[in-house]
Amino acid sequence: xxxxxxxxxxxxxxxxxxxxxxxxxxxxxxxxxxxxxxxxxxxxxxxxxxxxxxxxxxxxxxxxxxxxxxxxxxxxxxxxxxxxxxxxxxxxxxxxxxxxxxxxxxxxx
Amino acid sequence: xxxxxxxxxxxxxxxxxxxxxxxxxxxxxxxxxxxxxxxxxxxxxxxxxxxxxxxxxxxxxxxxxxxxxxxxxxxxxxxxxxxxxxxxxxxxxxxxxxxxxxxxxxxxxxxx
Numbered sequence: 001x002x003x004x005x006x007x008x009x010x011x012x013x014x015x016x017x018x019x020x021x022x023x024x025x026x027x028x029x030x031x032x033x034x035x036x037x038x039x040x041x042x043x044x045x046x047x048x049x050x051x052x053x054x055x056x057x058x059x060x061x062x063x064x065x066x067x068x069x070x071x072x073x074x075x076x077x078x079x080x081x082x083x084x085x086x087x088x089x090x091x092x093x094x095x096x097x098x099x100x101x102x103x104x105x106x107x108x109x
Numbered sequence: 110x111x112x113x114x115x116x117x118x119x120x121x122x123x124x125x126x127x128x129x130x131x132x133x134x135x136x137x138x139x140x141x142x143x144x145x146x147x148x149x150x151x152x153x154x155x156x157x158x159x160x161x162x163x164x165x166x167x168x169x170x171x172x173x174x175x176x177x178x179x180x181x182x183x184x185x186x187x188x189x190x191x192x193x194x195x196x197x198x199x200x201x202x203x204x205x206x207x208x209x210x211x212x213x214x215x216x217x218x219x220x221x
Contacts, residue, residue, distance in 0.1 A: 034210075043115070043202050043212035044153070087152070096143055097210055099153040 003027070004088045009104040018075040020103055022088030025069040030092045033064060035073045037084040038102070044087065047073065078107045111137050113205045115213025122193055122220055130188045130216045132203030138183035139205035144176075147200040147215075159186040193220040 005023040012018040024033065032051050036044040048055055048062045050071075055062045061074040075082055087102040112135040122128050132142055140161045145153040157178055158166040165178035175197075177189040186205075190197055202215040 036212075038153075041200070041215070041217070043113075043204075043215045046209055046211065049209070094141075094206065096155055096158055097204070098155060099145075101152055 003090045003098070004100050006086075006088050006101065006103045008101060009106070011106045011108055012075075012078050014080060014107055014109050015077055018078040018082065018105060018107070020073040020075075020086050020088075020105065021070065022073070023070045024088070024090045027068050027090045028092070031090045032093060033062065033068075033071050034089040034091060034097065035060070035062065036087045036089065036097075036099075037082075038087065039081075039084045044099075047086075078105075080107050080109065083107045111205070111207045111209070111211040113203065113211045113213045115203050115216055117216060118214060119217045120219070122218070124194055124220055125192055127189055127191045128193055128218060130190075130201055130203075130218075132186045132188070132205070132213050134184045134205040134207070134211075137205070137207045139186075139207060140183060141206045142180060142186040143204040143206070143210075144178060144186075144188050145202045145204065147202060153202060156188075161186075190218065193218070195220045 032049050034049040035047040038044045048060050050062045064071045085102040085104050114133045116131050142159040144156045147153045156171045159178045159180040161180045167173045180186040198220045200215050203213045204210050
């Protein structure tokens with residue numbers, strides 16, 4: 001049961017901001033929005049998560065709409081090493097993470 | 110930060126043999142660990158939830174007698190693929206839950 005919808009792929013230019021959208025219109029009040037990424041043949045890497053407020057860390061920013069039905073992950077200055085599949089997941093804390101299809105991001109020079 | 114170590118990173122085995130994959134939480138205790146499988150160009154599929162000191166909870170369609178999970182301590186869970194066949198060839202990934210979810214680096218299993 002897909003809880004999130006993401007575009008299957010997107011390209012972005014090196015050095016520019018990458019904005020990755022995610023729709024989660026059926027999100028429940030106790031569910032967080034998590035973002036992970038997976039570089040080829042590696043395990044997923046945690047990026048950021050949030051509940052209601054926008055969040056920022058050293059890797060990215062997470063913008064969650066007021067109705068919480070969608071969010072955007074922002075990579076402020078994309079590098080070639082940011083090429084990966086990015087997964088948006090909604091899940092209650094402590095519950096298992098269920099992955100959808102993700103967005104395959106290609107950062108181009 | 111939290112680190113999850115997974116071994117081996119790569120294994121090739123003959124059809125009909127069994128393979129054990131280990132998942133260790135190095136700097137935290139994990140009462141719950143998760144096992145995923147990923148086929149080429151597909152997303153991660155949750156196989157089972159491993160609970161320390163109790164039986165694992167398997168997702169629908171995953172054979173519990175084929176994929177044996179043992180979580181005997183708070184830092185170690187193992188997945189044994191029994192009587193492996195070529196169709197079991199896949200990328201297996203574990204995850205441990207601490208304050209968040211930390212993933213291992215994965216195990217590439219090839220059954221020949």
